[in-house]
Amino acid sequence: MNDPGNVVDIANVTQRFGDVCALDDVSLSVRRGEFLTLLGPSGYGKSTLLRAVAGFEVPTHGRVVIDDHDMAGVPPNRRPVNMVFQRPTLFPHLDVAGNVAFGLRLSKVKSAEVARRVAEVLSLVRLDGYGRRRAHELSGGQQQRVALARALVNQPTVLLLDEPLSALDLRIRLEMEVELRRVHRESGATFIYVTHDQREALALSDRIAVLDRGTILQAGTPAEVFDEPRSPFVASFVGAxxxxxxxxxxxxxxxxxxxxxxxxxxxxxxxxxxxxxxxxxxxxxxxxxxxxxxxxxxxxxxxxxxxxxxxxxxxxxxxxxxxxxxxxxxxxxxxxxxxxxxxxxxxxxxxxxxx
Ligand SMILES: Nc1ncnc2c1ncn2[C@@H]1O[C@H](COP(=O)(O)OP(=O)(O)OP(=O)(O)O)[C@@H](O)[C@H]1O
Ligand SMILES: [Mg+2]
The missing domain is CATH 2.40.50.140 (Nucleic acid-binding proteins)
Structure with a gap:
């Protein structure tokens, strides 16, 4: 029986790509409403783990359980998750409101309801009044807010964010960190966030899982991981x-x-x-x-x-x-x-x- 406080249970997940073992027997539980960050250097399996939760990868071994349902065989669009990528991928032919509404329209939500939810989520990401703009009329930070709004509009249980701020310059990134904390609080969703930036991980997370070449070395609150590293890798990578x-x-x-x-x-x-x-x-x-x-x-x-x-x-x-x-x-x-x-x-x- 799974702990009812957990919304995602990753159990013994191994992911091989030919000779590469991207994930090696990873187990991790994420609590409902938590902001959990996967932190690790480039190429150490962070995106692979996120993609396994999203359903874009089929693990070689192990299982992913979301809300007590085993996700084996469940395609990405049928999972109660949404993903935000490093670079916002907005439809250029649609305006901001059209981009955000896209998924709702596909699921045949009534147009009055679509309008209400789009307005609500644009307000959540502080883009009220931007509904008619096109992607190319927005800054990088604003585009990423639209991507965030689009991922939140159908109220996913879990939001997966793969380095969503890394393409932005430092000043905008710091601003967006404040926004992400607020959006997380106000939306009530569970966030699984990927970054290789230890400062960002410490600033944002309720809990950090440090990845080293496909295994989780240590998971704990930012203070635990920073003050009580259990290995030299965690000490040098997280606390510098x-x-x-x-x-x-x-x-x-x-x-x-x-x-x-x-x-x-x-x-x-x-x-x-x-x-x-x-x-x-x-x-x-x-x-x-x-x-x-x-x-x-x-x-x-x-x-x-x-x-x-x-x-x-x-x-x-x-x-x-x-x-x-x-x-x-x-x-x-x-x-x-x-x-x-x-x-x-x-x-x-x-x-x-x-x-
Ligand atoms: N589809 C694939 N086919 C083959 N190898 C892959 C595939 N996807 C990932 N890998 C390999 O798996 C390992 C982990 O990749 P992953 O993308 O999860 O790393 P990451 O931690 O997200 O890195 P980054 O910070 O650079 O995004 C890497 O060695 C990568 O080359
Ligand atoms: Mg990655």
Missing amino acids: ANVIAAEADGQGGIIIGGQKLPAGMAGSVSTLSGQIWVVVRPQVASFTVEGGLVGRVSDVAFRGIGHEYEVTLDGLDRPVKVETASETAKSFGERVQVTWPGRSVRILPRGGPDD
Whole structure:
């Protein structure tokens, strides 16, 4: 029996395309009314999972259940879902109202009802008064709002959104994020959203599922995924954290690139020994005159408020990122000491198959 709070149950879905295994035994449940984001780098199976829910792909194994109905053999147009794509695909010969009304007309909804619902949904996406415009008379952001209105007008149980903002420039994207949050709240629909942008995922979602090459590594609230990453991949991809290779001696001592980590920078790690990852965010790292890890500045970028540095610590190949809010800058090539508070450090075991 499925949990009645779940509207979508994805159970053990595997999707192969020839030799490519795009999804490897993925299971995920989405709760009614939830804003769930699939987050992961390019080519890691996000669209494939969305398309399996929409019915555009037939999984090699596993099943998709929506509203307690097994979707095996159910074509896309008979599923209680709609999809919004990266680029809005509006009919050029129809105006905005005609585009939004298209699906309703196909389902023979009465014209007074069509007019009422089109007006309602255009108002929801803040396009009142735009009904007579053609697609080419709209900005990219407005076109995407029309696509959103068209997907919402027949009140799907689940709305699937595949990188709907990625073709827009940053300013419009930020505006549209606010709109999407509001539309999600006001429509009451369940949103499954795909992005490779961790900032967007954190800003929008009730829950994030992080995909790594066809498997879900971790699913949780933005705060859980950001603050408590369970793997180096999640730490670096979601939190943009430094993931630093280190050794623990089992007595509380940690060695990074041959340097002993000062006790105050280590957190509580006395039980681990052997190879570990030290995970620390650039925003909590800073410079000190003594008692830090020694290295050299290998990159400096001005960030308006403060600077973003890369510091190559002695004995390490990969630089560590340090973000500071201070006005005084370190210069390229300068010898520096890096520090961070021990309580902001996470330690993960190293030497797994993905390391
Ligand atoms: N129809 C197909 N035939 C063959 N291979 C496919 C097909 N669709 C997807 N793939 C492959 O499956 C893998 C996952 O693709 P998918 O489109 O799901 O990735 P994605 O995470 O959405 O990436 P992006 O962020 O670039 O959109 C990729 O290696 C891709 O090349
Ligand atoms: Mg994709």
